[in-house]
């Protein structure tokens with residue numbers, strides 16, 4: 001598997017967008033990122049293959065460092081795979097407090113057919129926060145047969161915990 005890579009872009013809204021690819025592990029070096037940290041930074045985790053404990057530590061330390069001097073900086077996370085969602089749920093500081101998860105992946109599975117797929121949940125579509133309450137809609141997925149359907153292959157109480165207003 002390819003190594004760690006960060007590609008920097010300025011998106012249509014003039015926000016800094018950082019696309020992270022490969023493994024977030026002992027080789028993940030955020031020090032090389034020379035982004036202009038404006039008011040909002042978008043992180044695209046869509047091509048992260050896996051993450052290990054050293055990668056988690058590098059990430060948390062780097063996020064703490066860039067936010068220390070910029071208390072108004074906000075983060076938007078998009079395309080978060082399960083590996084990243086698991087860390088958001090388990091690791092204190094992985095998801096900075098000034099952040100919003102715009103989209104993330106949910107694995108689905110049909111036991112009857114032994115088929116799986118991945119579904120993308122998007123803020124404002126599958127989930128939103130209204131009056132301090134999380135509104136979550138978990139859509140069914142067709143598995144190709146009429147008499148069964150795919151269900152999320154996660155423990156819902158745990159997997160969606162990071163969405164709860166803090």
Ligand SMILES: [Zn+2]
Pocket residue numbers: 110111112113114115143144145148149150
């Ligand atoms: Zn099925």
